[in-house]
Amino acid sequence: MTTSTLPLxxxxxxxxxxxxxxxxxxxxxxxxxxxxGLIEDLDFAVGTETIRFFDFVLPGFAVxxxxxxxxxxxxxxxxxxxxxxxxxxxxxxxxxxxxxIGVQTLIYLGLGVVASALVLTIxxxxxxxxxxxxxxxxFIPLVALVALTSIALAYTIAGLAPNPQTATNIGGTISFLMxxxxxxxxxxxxxxxxxxxxxxxxxxxxxxxxxIRGITLNGDSISGYGHQILIGITWLVLAFTASTLSYRFxxx
Amino acid sequence: MTAIAGTLRLASAxxxxxxxxxxxxxxTIAFPGALLAILxxxxxLRFEFGTQEVPLIDFWVTGLGVLGVALGNGHAFLANISTWxxxxxxxxxxVTPISAGQLIVGEVIPRAVLGMATIIAFLAVGxxxxxxxxxxxxxxxxxxxxxxxxxxxxxxxxxIAGVTKTPQNANATDxxxxxxxxxxxxxxFPLAAFPxxxxxxxxxxxxxGLIATVRxxxxxxxxxxxxxxxxxxxxxWITVLLVAATRTYGFVK
Numbered sequence: 470m471t472t473s474t475l476p477l478x479x480x481x482x483x484x485x486x487x488x489x490x491x492x493x494x495x496x497x498x499x500x501x502x503x504x505x506g507l508i509e510d511l512d513f514a515v516g517t518e519t520i521r522f523f524d525f526v527l528p529g530f531a532v533x534x535x536x537x538x539x540x541x542x543x544x545x546x547x548x549x550x551x552x553x554x555x556x557x558x559x560x561x562x563x564x565x566x567x568x569x570i571g572v573q574t575l576i577y578l579g580l581g582v583v584a585s586a587l588v589l590t591i592x593x594x595x596x597x598x599x600x601x602x603x604x605x606x607x608f609i610p611l612v613a614l615v616a617l618t619s620i621a622l623a624y625t626i627a628g629l630a631p632n633p634q635t636a637t638n639i640g641g642t643i644s645f646l647m648x649x650x651x652x653x654x655x656x657x658x659x660x661x662x663x664x665x666x667x668x669x670x671x672x673x674x675x676x677x678x679x680x681i682r683g684i685t686l687n688g689d690s691i692s693g694y695g696h697q698i699l700i701g702i703t704w705l706v707l708a709f710t711a712s713t714l715s716y717r718f719x720x721x
Numbered sequence: 722m723t724a725i726a727g728t729l730r731l732a733s734a735x736x737x738x739x740x741x742x743x744x745x746x747x748x749t750i751a752f753p754g755a756l757l758a759i760l761x762x763x764x765x766l767r768f769e770f771g772t773q774e775v776p777l778i779d780f781w782v783t784g785l786g787v788l789g790v791a792l793g794n795g796h797a798f799l800a801n802i803s804t805w806x807x808x809x810x811x812x813x814x815x816v817t818p819i820s821a822g823q824l825i826v827g828e829v830i831p832r833a834v835l836g837m838a839t840i841i842a843f844l845a846v847g848x849x850x851x852x853x854x855x856x857x858x859x860x861x862x863x864x865x866x867x868x869x870x871x872x873x874x875x876x877x878x879x880x881i882a883g884v885t886k887t888p889q890n891a892n893a894t895d896x897x898x899x900x901x902x903x904x905x906x907x908x909x910f911p912l913a914a915f916p917x918x919x920x921x922x923x924x925x926x927x928x929x930g931l932i933a934t935v936r937x938x939x940x941x942x943x944x945x946x947x948x949x950x951x952x953x954x955x956x957x958w959i960t961v962l963l964v965a966a967t968r969t970y971g972f973v974k
Contacts, residue, residue: 497900504904511914514767514774522768522914642755649759655777659766 481576494538498588506595515659527597528682529653531589537644539577540619547627548636574620581616600688607691611681614701615674621708628715651675677701731827749839761850770914782847783936784908792899794836795874803882803891836871854939862945863938869955870931876962883969908932927958
């Protein structure tokens with residue numbers, strides 16, 4: 470099995486690197502963060518509290534821009550597989566659909582982590598206050614958690630939508646809403662009423678991005694974010710369960 | 722049938738097609754609606770820069786809203802005209818009693834009206850959701866600026882359709898051109914927060930002056946005459962873009 474999986478890894482990796490969308494996503498994310506680094510004299514203010522704009526958006530953008538692209542690409546690919554019956558055809562070959570999807574998922578997971586780390590590094594180089602402590606290593610598994618949840622959500626969307634066009638539209642809408650409410654660009658404390666208390670539970674990634682922000686900006690220990698990580702893992706389990714129920718991975 | 726009557730009938734037919742199109746609903750209702758909902762929920766959030774501060778909802782309704790609607794409208798228009806080019810539609814039209822020019826004008830009229838109406842509606846709904854938009858004569862006085870914003874977007878669409886060979890390439894080029902505009906025109910972030918060299922350069926980029934004008938008039942009730950340099954730069958860009966559009970896009974084939 471390993472001998473057939475490794476060539477599949479290599480082929481998938483090459484295909485991914487040839488994809489203009491992936492390259493564009495990495496370049497765009499990097500340029501966004503580099504540009505934000507130029508905006509020196511800008512703060513977000515809520516009530517009497519202020520936070521430097523670039524410090525706030527750097528961790529969120531480092532995680533979300535790449536993960537958003539990965540989700541978008543996975544929705545398009547999975548919906549296309551479904552519409553064209555690719556997995557059904559694959560099931561008649563020695564390569565199982567589950568292994569095929571598993572390899573693709575791992576490739577995108579690796580890409581998400583590497584690209585997010587790259588964006589964070591660029592952000593640090595252009596003036597972001599990233600705390601360079603050993604706690605920063607937790608950035609890697611936390612980004613992986615966000616990316617894996619997004620990939621599972623992508624398969625759920627592709628499984629529920631009737632065609633690739635609708636799947637892409639639904640995926641784009643969900644990403645746009647997460648971009649607004651997951652604490653990527655705006656502090657969720659600025660939301661009215663009880664929403665700041667509800668959002669970490671109700672919006673995928675919001676709790677984990679809060680943990681990532683604390684670790685990258687303040688050098689906080691992961692142990693202070695057990696609650697947020699539990700919420701993130703719960704979202705991953707929910708998304709994974711939903712994807713297995715809605716998307717026919719094996720085409721049995 | 723006179724040329725004018727024929728063009729008006731084409732404009733009427735294009736308007737009907739526009740209203741049936743899902744991309745128009747997305748760019749004029751769905752995207753602006755979702756953006757307004759997010760801004761309303763974050764209406765307590767403010768930008769602070771230097772000694773100034775501005776509510777996010779005021780800043781983005783007058784900046785991101787204006788630019789987003791203009792670029793969204795231009796993007797949808799681009800899909801049409803790049804498909805015309807790729808399919809040789811204008812060449813075929815030119816052997817019929819309808820001229821290519823009439824077809825284009827018939828398409829531009831409803832697009833321009835729709836773009837302007839969407840921007841006005843966006844500002845009005847933004848006001849209803851708590852943005853400090855002045856809804857009196859200020860809104861009327863920025864109408865010429867809305868026309869300029871709309872025509873800048875449509876001219877850029879013609880240029881992109883002219884220099885690209887396929888609708889796919891046109892779409893990708895438009896996206897690549899659009900996203901820097903969101904960042905550097907002052908639509909999303911105050912120019913005063915930029916480094917000096919970027920702030921000074923940004924004043925000469927298309928849309929920057931027009932967005933500053935709309936913002937100054939509808940937020941601060943300043944007269945249009947306060948924005949002479951901004952409007953001159955905006956008008957100069959439209960002239961340059963229209964000339965470039967006529968040279969790159971085969972209007973008559």
